[in-house]
Amino acid sequence: MALSLSSVPDVVARIGDARDVAFGSYFLPRGPMRDALVGAAERGAHVAVTLQADPYRNPDGKRDNREAARLLSAAGAEVTLLRSTRVPFHLKAVVCDGVAYLDDRNWTARGPEMVIADDDPRDLALVRDALCNARGGSDATLATRKDEALRREVELVESAGGAPVVVETERVRASALTEALRRHARAGSPTTLIVGRTRHHSRGERSALRSLAGDGVVVREGGTNEKLALVGSTAWIGSGNATGTSGRGAAQIEWGLITHDASLVGAVRSALERDVV
Numbered sequence: 001m002a003l004s005l006s007s008v009p010d011v012v013a014r015i016g017d018a019r020d021v022a023f024g025s026y027f028l029p030r031g032p033m034r035d036a037l038v039g040a041a042e043r044g045a046h047v048a049v050t051l052q053a054d055p056y057r058n059p060d061g062k063r064d065n066r067e068a069a070r071l072l073s074a075a076g077a078e079v080t081l082l083r084s085t086r087v088p089f090h091l092k093a094v095v096c097d098g099v100a101y102l103d104d105r106n107w108t109a110r111g112p113e114m115v116i117a118d119d120d121p122r123d124l125a126l127v128r129d130a131l132c133n134a135r136g137g138s139d140a141t142l143a144t145r146k147d148e149a150l151r152r153e154v155e156l157v158e159s160a161g162g163a164p165v166v167v168e169t170e171r172v173r174a175s176a177l178t179e180a181l182r183r184h185a186r187a188g189s190p191t192t193l194i195v196g197r198t199r200h201h202s203r204g205e206r207s208a209l210r211s212l213a214g215d216g217v218v219v220r221e222g223g224t225n226e227k228l229a230l231v232g233s234t235a236w237i238g239s240g241n242a243t244g245t246s247g248r249g250a251a252q253i254e255w256g257l258i259t260h261d262a263s264l265v266g267a268v269r270s271a272l273e274r275d276v277v
Contacts, residue, residue, distance in 0.1 A: 003141075003259060005267055006117040008108070011094060011101045012036045018096040022131045024050040024253075026090050028068040031109040041075035050131050052089045053081035080134075087134040088252035091144065092239050093127050100127040102142075102255050104227045104239050112224050112271060114237055116257070116264070118142070130253050142257045143238075147245040149256025153229050153236045154180050156258060160231040162189045166272045167242065170196035170225040173204045175244030178212060185216035192218045193242075194275050196225040223275040227256075228268050235259050235268040 015021055015036040028034050028051055041047040049072050051065040069079045082089045092103035100123060105113035118124070122139045129135050129144075136145030143149040157165050157180040165184050172178065172195055185191035193212060195201075201209070213219045229236035238256030243249070259265065 002120055003261055003264060004117045005263055006101055006115040008115060011115060014096045015040050019045055021045060021047045021096055022128055023094040024091045024131045025107055026052050027055045027106055028065055033107040034068055038071055038075045041072060041077040047077040048132060049077050050080045053083045082134055088248055090239055091130055091253045091255055093131060093255060095124060095128050100124050104237055105225055114226060116237060134253060136251060136253050144253060144255050146240045146252040146254040147250040149238050149240045149254050150177060150245055152256055152258050153177060156229055156231050156234060156236050157181060157184060160184060163232050164190035165231055166192045167229045168194040168223050168226050168272055168275055169242040171241040171243050172208050173243045174208045175242060177242045178208055181217050182212060182215045192276060194220045194223040196223045220276055226271055228271060230268050230272055233260060233265055235265045237268060
């Protein structure tokens with residue numbers, strides 16, 4: 001199988017039948033995915049779940065993973081909550097009985113997202129190591145560290161020559177990726193950046209977007225928070241935002257890959273065309 005397109009409903013169904021599940025997410029709210037994990041643990045499957053202990057850095061604790069951890073632990077799952085000060089964990093992935101599934105959003109029950117199925121043994125080992133040991137790495141296909149994942153996205157943009165480049169991200173800050181987009185636009189080549197829907201961009205985001213637009217990048221706000229890039233017949237898909245890789249963020253547990261697979265590239269193209277309007 002190698003790489004192929006999947007979906008959240010497919011993964012939920014797969015968890016329902018699996019004997020062994022290793023799962024990770026930045027945030028796990030109520031919904032079909034959480035219910036599937038609880039159900040798998042209750043029926044006796046081995047379920048190991050890794051979540052960020054403090055997503056969103058919310059001091060009031062209203063959007064954290066404690067409720068999910070309590071429910072999963074009560075059902076019999078092994079749960080690990082990682083503090084962002086120790087291991088920034090932004091990976092959205094699951095391994096079910098020898099197949100890894102990688103999500104560019106957050107296993108949401110609403111809205112579009114890109115889910116990739118991967119049964120390559122090297123990739124499986126990387127994903128399992130990231131989920132179970134909070135340790136990122138890379139091979140020829142897949143990266144599970146933010147610095148390496150975004151490096152591959154930057155290289156894709158830099159390889160474009162005069163071809164159009166389209167990048168979508170949820171959040172953005174000045175980084176190696178925005179510099180690559182800036183250079184591409186300054187050279188007169190078509191360059192589009194789609195950023196996610198948000199009521200409030202941070203000061204750093206607003207500054208980065210103004211600067212990019214001033215250099216000729218077409219900025220579109222109102223994307224669906226996917227993390228995608230397209231150059232010709234090559235696509236980058238991942239979970240990492242275009243916010244740079246300084247400090248601890250360099251080792252943040254993420255995923256990202258470059259693909260030439262026609263069906264995956266076509267899916268990325270369709271997603272970007274949907275969001276660019």
